[in-house]
Amino acid sequence: MQRRIHFISGLPRSGSTLLSALLQQNPRFHAGMSSPVAGMFSTMLGELSERNEFSVFINDAQRQRVLRGLFANYYDGEVDAEVIFDTSRTWCTRLPALNTLFPDARIIACVRDTAWIVDSIERLIRGNAFQPSSIFNFQTGGTVYSRAEGIANGDGMLGYAYNALREAFFGEDTSNLMLLQYDTLVSNPARALAAVYDFIGEPAFIHDFEHVSFDDKGFDERAGTPGLHRVHARVGAIQRQSILPPDVFRRFENDSFWRDPQLNPRGVRIV
Incomplete structure (x- = not known):
């Protein structure tokens, strides 16, 4: 890519959606909600593997050129920005490949x-009581306990992303990785954005934290989860009481491994 x-x-x-909405204010940047590129990347990687009967004709250099070309072909002609941010929870599982394909790229993992993630998802489900959500395969039954269990297992919305994050954090390819905490982003967005710009090596830009816009109602409605990617116009922390039963909340409250300096050798x- 050029x-x-x-x-x-x-x-x-x-x-991640709030971060993208803020980055979009910079005319040099393109950022959005999760894109299909990661899924295409995974599919293509599989088709280039030994399960392809013609894999004898494919070497690693060719694989890298094809995969690198995927990004160029997806964005070229569609996006004029000089700097592109592609979003997917899958990227935390692809650090070795990304570091090889794009050595200057940075990976910003929002945590x-x-x-409170489980609480946020539960609020979405209860707020859309008449629309079954794709998060739970449009199933209409269940309780807060089964929903928490469903998103926390290894294939669930939260469990998969959490395991992917741990894979990236504790792996050897961390030189291009940064963790951005939600609390920092909403309580001190200026500090958060300054850290992002410093991390990616771009000149500072003055962002408007009072008038943030992002709209992808079509995707959210199709997913049966209106508000999934809603961003408030004004960046700020919202204090509230959890709607989770105390035992469900306690189950997750010690999962923030990134806050322990001893686990970050x-x-x-x-940030």
């Missing part, structure tokens, strides 16, 4: 206390 590319990943309901930047 343009710079970076990646937004991390946990759901942790500020949040998992108890490689010095991953945490």
